[in-house]
Each structure stands twice: as C-alpha cells, then as structure tokens.
Amino acid sequence: MAAPTASASLNASIYSPGDQMSLTVTYGDADTRPLTLTIVVTDAQGNSSAPVRVAAVIDPLTVTVTDDSGRTWTRLSDNGTVAVYRAVA
Amino acid sequence: MPRVTVTVRDSGGRTATANADYTIAQPVLGGYYLSGGADPTADMAGGNFRSLTQYRSFADGYIFPGYQRPWLTTLGKSGIKINMVLELKHYGAPNAGPQTFTVDGTSYTVPAPAMTIQQRPGTTWPKAYGYGQVLAGQCDGLFARALSQYRTLGFPVNIQLASELDTDHEFGTSEAGKAYTWAESDARAVQAVTYMVNWFRGRALPAGTTFSVGLGGFDRACFQRTHPESLMARLDHLQWNVYATNPGHTALDRFRRTKDWAVADLGPVALSRPVIIAEWGVRVAEIPNQAAWIATVPAAIARLNAERGPRIVRTNYFNSGWGTLSPKATGLSALKAAYATRPYV
Numbered sequence: 001m002a003a004p005t006a007s008a009s010l011n012a013s014i015y016s017p018g019d020q021m022s023l024t025v026t027y028g029d030a031d032t033r034p035l036t037l038t039i040v041v042t043d044a045q046g047n048s049s050a051p052v053r054v055a056a057v058i059d060p061l062t063v064t065v066t067d068d069s070g071r072t073w074t075r076l077s078d079n080g081t082v083a084v085y086r087a088v089a
Numbered sequence: 090m091p092r093v094t095v096t097v098r099d100s101g102g103r104t105a106t107a108n109a110d111y112t113i114a115q116p117v118l119g120g121y122y123l124s125g126g127a128d129p130t131a132d133m134a135g136g137n138f139r140s141l142t143q144y145r146s147f148a149d150g151y152i153f154p155g156y157q158r159p160w161l162t163t164l165g166k167s168g169i170k171i172n173m174v175l176e177l178k179h180y181g182a183p184n185a186g187p188q189t190f191t192v193d194g195t196s197y198t199v200p201a202p203a204m205t206i207q208q209r210p211g212t213t214w215p216k217a218y219g220y221g222q223v224l225a226g227q228c229d230g231l232f233a234r235a236l237s238q239y240r241t242l243g244f245p246v247n248i249q250l251a252s253e254l255d256t257d258h259e260f261g262t263s264e265a266g267k268a269y270t271w272a273e274s275d276a277r278a279v280q281a282v283t284y285m286v287n288w289f290r291g292r293a294l295p296a297g298t299t300f301s302v303g304l305g306g307f308d309r310a311c312f313q314r315t316h317p318e319s320l321m322a323r324l325d326h327l328q329w330n331v332y333a334t335n336p337g338h339t340a341l342d343r344f345r346r347t348k349d350w351a352v353a354d355l356g357p358v359a360l361s362r363p364v365i366i367a368e369w370g371v372r373v374a375e376i377p378n379q380a381a382w383i384a385t386v387p388a389a390i391a392r393l394n395a396e397r398g399p400r401i402v403r404t405n406y407f408n409s410g411w412g413t414l415s416p417k418a419t420g421l422s423a424l425k426a427a428y429a430t431r432p433y434v
Contacts, residue, residue: 006097008107016114016394016432023109027097059100069091069113089113 002030004061015089023065023073023085031059034080117390118170119428120405122368124413128160132408133169136425137433140403142367144174144252147218147231148202149181150190153238156181165244170403172328172367173246174303175235177218177228177281178206178257185216190230192237197230208260217257219264220274220281232288245297248289249328249367250282253305254315275314286323299325301365306330306347313354321359327351327399330368332411333382336375340382340389344369344401352398359399366404370412379414380423387430394432 004027011022034057041049065073065085073085095107120140123129129141141164145152152175154161165171179185179202189198204219218228239246251257258274269277282302289300302320304312306329316327329347333340344366352360369386371379386404394400406412406424414420427433 003103004097004099004105006095006105006107008093008095008109010093010109010111012111012395014112014114014400016391017116017434018431019391019395021111023093023095025095025097025107027095027105029097029099031099062098064096064098065093066096067091067093071091071093073093 004029004032006063017089019089021071021087021089023087025063025065025083025085026081027061027063027083028081029059029061032061033058114394114400115402116434117394117401117432118403119424119433120170120172120403121424122405122407122409124409126155126158128158130160130164132421133164136421137428138169140170140172140405142172142174142405142407144176145235146176146178146180146182147228147235148179148185148188150188150234151181151238152235153242162242165242165246171244171246172249172301172365172403172405174249174252174367176252176303177202177204177220177223178252179216179218188230190234192230192233195233197233199230200227204262204264206257206262208262210260220277221264223281223284229288232285236289236292236294240293240295242295245295245299247299247301247326247365249301249303249365250285251278251303252367253303253330254278255305255308255311258311259308271311272314275311279315279317279320283320283323286320290323301326301328301362303367304329304347306350309350309354312347312350316351316355316359318356318358321356321362325362326402327359327362327364328367329364330407331366331404332368332370332372333376334372334411338376340385341392344386344389344393348393348398348401362399363402364399366401368407368412369404370407370410372411373413373415379420383420383423383427387427387433391432 006027009024037054039052071087073087076084076086090110092108092110096104098104118140121129121138122142187200202216202218204217205214206217208214258271262269262274286300301324331343333343371382376382390401408414
C-alpha cells in the first residue's frame with residue numbers, strides 16, 4: 001500500500017490579532033479509491049429487488065490539524081483532496 | 090513562532106505530516122505628541138497610548154530626556170515606546186554660534202551651523218549643522234553629548250535622524266555659501282545620515298536601540314532617493330507622516346500613499362522594515378469633524394497591514410500644527426476610542 005501525502009499552506013505568514021486565518025490542506029494517497037457498491041437481492045424464484053447503491057472508500061484518509069499555540073482550527077470544507085480550515089489570529 | 094501541523098493517516102496507519110509556521114503580530118502601538126514637546130501624561134491617562142514622538146536638536150545641551158522633562162523618563166520606564174527625532178536643524182541653544190562643552194571628561198568644540206534648510210520663499214530659512222560638517226567630523230561632539238545622556242536614560246528608544254528631509258530640502262539647501270538642489274541635498278543627507286548611524290552603532294548603545302531616517306513622505310522621488318538599500322541595511326524602521334488636509338482625504342488613502350510608493354520603489358531590505366508613523370493628524374479647517382475621521386483610522390491600518398508590504402507598527406497622533414485637536418476633549422476621546430480598537434488591541 002502507498003503512503004499518504006500532505007501539504008499545508010497559510011494565506012499569510014504574519015497576522016494581526018483578530019485576523020481571519022485560512023489554512024489549505026492538500027492531501028491524497030495512491031491507494032485511496034472511492035467506489036460504489038450496488039446491491040441487488042434475488043430470491044429463489046428469480047425475483048430481484050430494486051438496486052441499492054452504497055458509497056465506500058478503499059483506504060480512507062483522516063486529516064487532523066493541530067496548532068502548538070493552542071489555536072483552534074475549524075474545517076470549512078473538504079472535497080477529499082483539498083480541505084480548508086479557518087482560525088482567528 | 091506558532092506552528093500548525095497537518096497529519097494525514099490512512100487505514101494502515103501510515104501517516105504524512107506537513108507544517109506551516111506563522112507569526113501573530115503585536116498590536117499596533119497607538120501614540121501621541123503634544124504641542125511644544127509638552128508633558129502629554131495627562132492627555133494620555135486612561136487611554137491605550139503606548140508610543141510617543143519627541144523632537145530635539147543636536148544643538149540642544151539637553152537631549153535625553155530634555156530640559157525639565159523628567160516625565161519622559163517616567164513614560165519610557167513605564168513602557169511607552171519613544172520615537173526620538175534628533176535633528177541637525179539648530180534650535181534649543183541660545184545662539185547659532187560655535188559651542189564648546191565637555192562630555193565625560195573630553196572637551197569638544199563644534200562650529201556654528203553652516204547649512205540653511207526649509208528655504209521656502211518669503212520665510213526666514215532655519216540654520217542647521219551641514220551635511221559636509223557632519224562628514225568632516227565637526228559634529229562628533231554633538232553626537233557624543235547626546236549618546237552620553239542617552240546611556241543614562243534607562244530604556245532604549247528609536248532614534249529618527251531628521252524630522253522630514255523632504256520638508257528640509259524641498260526648496261534646496263545651502264552650506265558654506267554653496268547652493269544645492271533638492272536631489273543634491275537628498276544625496277548629501279544620505280551620506281550624513283549614514284555617517285551618524287555608523288557613529289552611534291560603532292559605540293555601546295542601550296540594548297534595543299533602533300534607528301530610522303525622517304521623511305514627511307509627500308514626495309515620491311525624494312522618498313526613493315533617501316532610502317537606498319545601503320542605508321536601509323543600517324536602519325530598523327521605515328517612517329513617514331500622514332495628514333488629512335482636504336475634505337476628500339480618507340484615512341486609507343492618506344496612510345497608503347507613501348506605503349504604495351515604498352512598495353513600488355524600494356528594495357527588499359527597506360520593505361522588510363516595520364513602519365513608524367511619527368506624526369499623523371487631521372486638519373480641522375478642512376475636516377471639522379476630526380473625531381469621525383479619527384474613527385476610520387483603525388480599519389485603515391488593519392487593512393494596510395493585511396496587504397503586501399511593510400507593516401505599520403506605531404502611529405503617533407500629532408496634536409499640534411495641522412493636527413491640533415479642536416475641540417481638544419472631543420478629539421482626545423475619539424483618539425482613545427480608536428486606540429481601543431483592533432489593530433491597536
């Protein structure tokens with residue numbers, strides 16, 4: 001299995017107290033695959049149910065953000081490859 | 090410096106981490122100057138004032154803390170950051186002749202000031218010690234006298250050399266009978282300021298001492314000429330002054346003007362230096378509602394500091410001349426309200 005990758009960038013290097021801070025995390029893993037399971041149940045007489053679709057991810061990734069100054073970062077969005085976090089300076 | 094760490098973990102426990110470092114700037118220091126170099130303590134009481142501008146002539150025998158100004162020592166020791174404007178312009182001494190004095194056991198004789206500045210037609214041109222005199226070492230005694238007093242002050246200051254070189258040179262200068270254009274005067278001043286900074290830096294200074302060169306900041310070419318990288322490498326701050334003198338002037342436009350020129354024209358060393366606004370003011374004749382204008386300043390400073398380029402770290406209101414607060418109580422309470430607002434807190 002492949003190892004994940006991560007990069008982090010802030011929208012500034014110096015903030016004034018009270019400024020909005022934005023952190024963009026770009027991440028991925030070659031093994032990570034979204035897939036959809038489609039399930040159809042068929043009985044002995046050959047009657048089939050309507051298909052049911054379930055989404056799943058092979059080798060899912062978890063992203064955690066910590067800040068050694070104790071600042072709280074809140075996730076604003078995450079599309080599976082790019083996540084944006086916000087904090088207040 | 091705070092660090093944010095991102096960890097990405099897959100289902101097998103393999104991780105990747107990435108870091109990003111950042112700095113939370115100190116609040117901008119709200120500051121003040123009171124007309125005549127008078128004691129500002131009473132005006133500052135109850136307000137978030139953390140910065141102060143003062144003016145002294147090298148001709149004056151009492152530079153630190155100044156003649157009958159023990160309050161400056163009190164304010165400095167209480168943590169107010171002092172921007173000390175030291176000028177070659179001659180004032181504070183009984184006459185514009187030569188001076189002989191003793192500093193720490195060494196006797197110095199300094200000649201009469203040989204330069205004229207601020208040569209506005211129809212006015213009396215002030216005298217100043219000449220850039221040539223400085224470079225010839227003839228003013229070293231003045232620097233020694235200032236340094237000796239500074240060492241006993243008990244706290245570090247920013248030494249701003251000259252108040253406004255653009256105002257000093259706008260109509261040319263003359264020294265020892267020779268006339269110099271504005272641009273020539275700027276070039277000579279850069280040499281003299283370099284000499285002075287080197288003179289002070291070559292001697293033991295109170296820890297935390299910083300330096301800057303003084304400009305009004307109203308002329309783009311002059312601002313560029315007086316901020317070569319060679320000089321900025323020896324200085325710690327950029328500096329300019331900001332006045333609203335027209336009903337159409339907004340705080341953002343006025344504080345931005347010189348910054349924009351700096352960002353466009355100056356080198357990376359200069360732009361790495363934080364900015365001291367040694368003077369800012371609102372002229373009541375054109376802008377009767379000073380308080381309303383003052384109230385827009387915090388947001389303007391916050392916005393400018395969020396943009397690319399050097400950060401403004403101190404802004405000292407000039408309650409004198411163009412900036413005179415009138416009525417004073419209204420203006421002062423507006424100033425206190427502004428300094429109680431981001432980015433001053």
